[in-house]
Amino acid sequence: MGSRPPSLLLLLTSLLFIWETVRGESSYIIDTVGLKILPESKVQSGTKVTIRCQVSVSFSNISHLEHLFKFLRDDVQIHTANTTEDSVDYEINPARVADSGNYGCLVLVKNKRKASNIKRLDVTGLQTPILHLNNSTPYESEEFKVTCSAPEEKGSLIFNFYQTFRDGQPQWIKQVRSTNNFLETTLTLRHIGDCFLSCDYEINVIAGTSRSNSSNGIQVKVKELNITPDMTIIPNDIYEPDVVEVVCSVRVPLENIEIFLIKDRTVLKRATGKALIHRFVSKATDSGELVCKAEWRNVQKENYKTLTVKEVFSKPQLTLEPVDLFEGDTFRLNCSVKFFVPGMIDPNTFKYTFYKDGAELTSASIYATVANPEHNGNYFCKAEGIRHSSALYKDSQTILVKAKVPVSNPVLSVVGGEMFLGKSFRLICHSHTGTFPIKYTLFGPNGLILNREVSRSEERAIFDIPSITKTSDLNTFLCHARNNPRSPPKIALGQQILKSTSIIEPVSKPKLTVLPGMDVTEGQTINLVCSVQTGSYPINFTWYHQESSRALASLSTNKLKESHSIYNASGKHVGNYYCASTNPANEIKRSDFVTIGVKIAGWKKALIIVFCILLLLTLAVVIALKTRLLRFTRKRTGNLSVKSASTKPERLSLTQAEVIDVANATPSMMGKSVWSDHVSGSESDDQNSSILPEKSEPQYTEVQIRDADPTNAPVKQGTDTVYTEVRNVQQETSGICTAKS
Helix, strand or coil, X not given: CCCCCHHHHHHHHHHHHXXXXXXXXXXXXXXXXXXXXXXXXXXXXXXXXXXXXXXXXXXXXXXXXCEEEEEEXXXXXXXXXXXXXXXXXXXXCXXXXXXXXXXXXEEEECCEEEEXXXXXXXXXXXXXXXXXXXXXXXXXXXXXXXXXXXXXXXXXXXXXXXXXXXXXXXXXXXXXXXXXXXXXXXXXXXXXXXXXXXXXXXXXXXXXXXXXXXXXXXXXXXXXXXXXXXXXXXXXXXXXXXXXXXEEECCCCCCCCXXXXXXXXXEEEEEECCEEEEEEECCHHHCEEEEEEEEECCEEEEEEEEECEEXXXXXXXXXXXXXCCECCCEEEEEXXXXXXXXXXXXXXXXXXXXXXXXXXXXXXXXXXXXXXXXXXXXXXXXXXXXXXXXXXXXXXXXXXXXXXXXXXXCEXXXXXXXXXXXXXXXXXXXXXXCCCCEEEEEEEHHHEEEEEXXXXXXXXXXEEECCCCCHHHHHHCEEEEECCCCCCCEEEECHHHHHHCEEECCCCCCEEEEECCCEEECCCCEEEEEECCXXXXXXXXXXXXXXXXXXXXXXXXXXXXXXXXXXXXXXXXXXXXXXXXXXXXXXCEECCCEEXXXXXXXXXXXXXXXXXXXXXXXXXXXXXXXXXXXXXXXXXXXXXCCCCCCCCCEEEEECXXXXXXXXXXXXXXXXXXXXXXXXXXXXXXXXXXXXXXXXXXXXXXXXXXXXXXXXXXXXXXXXXXXXXXXXXXXXXXXXXXCCCC
């Protein structure tokens, strides 16, 4: 197929352009939003006010563009409208002070929004309120209803009520907040006579609080309500158990009036009508102030009188002996009447009854028994007397009987259960049972006396004790525990401490002993024995060589001494030794130094002796050979002075050591005259050492021996050097030197 003609492509392109143009994309923008307050922003109350919001929107390809208008007052939405129009009015007719505020308009177009500027509306002028009463002649303190209203106002109002007397200023009496433009409430007036009531109201706006004018004044006449009750008590002079009659009455006959008889805030009786009558058999406890109170609606009046009931006999007294009671003691309760009115009651008619925890025990004036836990409890007694054939009962006060528990035998113990001799420690003296307080007294050695008093179960009698050096000193401690001064103290002996306490005695100063002795022979075994006289087990012994920075050995044992062995003694073991000891008391004690010397072994001594003997023999042989040689030399030369024609005198120096070397030469070499000449100052090339032939002809040589110059002779330890001058007789003849020690 060939390509499409250009006319067809052009047609398709034109159609596509037309379609895009027809279809188009919608677009819009909110240009402005305006707000107007008509007729103006400040108006009088009752004026018709129009809030107009107008919007300007630019758009394309939108046929019907809707606008959502929202009206706001003080940022609170008050009206909405959805329309295609570009402006909306919100009318306030009539405008009131409550409509004052800051107004604004918000316009929404699809997903876009724009707000207008804020404008303020001020509405001035409040309506004068109207006051109504449902009763203009109330009784004093009687509640009546009042209504204060401002029918034309809007919003939440705060109402105030005032009372005005003739020729006086208004007195505020009540304030109530209402959500409406009227309020109905109740008032109570206590001032008897004429007065005027009025009201006003307040309203809170953004600009502040506005107050209305005062309402109309209504005259009110407050009447006196004479319902104060009269109270009569019969008879005037009252003795128990007389019958007493109390009458409360009111003079004004009113319906639904109530009368109350009250004593100590307890209502004794209530009645409705004109009078209340209350009869009762009097007791001394009935004495006090009686209140007679009359109430009608919310009005109350009251009257007071004091009732006095005289006792015929006094309330019985219950006494306990002894007051400080311990278990096992005999205690006695005595019930008695201390006062009675002669002629009104016969004391011989008194009867007494004892009660324990509300249960009757016995009928008597005295009750005695032995104190024990079963007899603990609350006791009281009751006295009965007869007057005018009437029985009169009176109860005594209640006494709690709780016998104290005697202190048990105390126990002496050391705090922590462990003590160290030579160090201070703490003792506890404690009794497991006994009523507090308990007094503890501790007696110790050297006149020691310490006191402690324990008043609570969590407390302990703890004593700080100075150090003791002997275990036997613990037997001298004694503790007394007492909580009853009438009984001897309970005693704890010091022997208890030994049974319950771990007593640790520090070690004494150790002693270091060397076996077999302080001077030993090489190869022997040295035993270092470290011992102490006293100390608790386990004891730790440590041995030290002063020349070493480390311990030789350490050993823990349950014995008072231990040893450390050094095998194959040698010279390195010479020096000072000591040992240290310690135990759980953690006190380290050191012994004195012991010096050990090591002698040479016997076989080494023998070897040295043999060597010395051989050395002496050698010296003897050397001396003998030297003597023989000198004799032989003198015999052959015959003349010690022989002149040589070819050589000049030469000086030969020999040291004693060289002489010794000559002496050590073998006899065979002596026959051949092997000597080495040390000649100084010779310039001849053929001067050397020569060997004399065994059978050569006698050489005549002059030898001069002279003492060495002390100033030039070198000094060696124990040896002097002898200088000998030798003159050669012949050119090839070697000189023979002799040395003298």
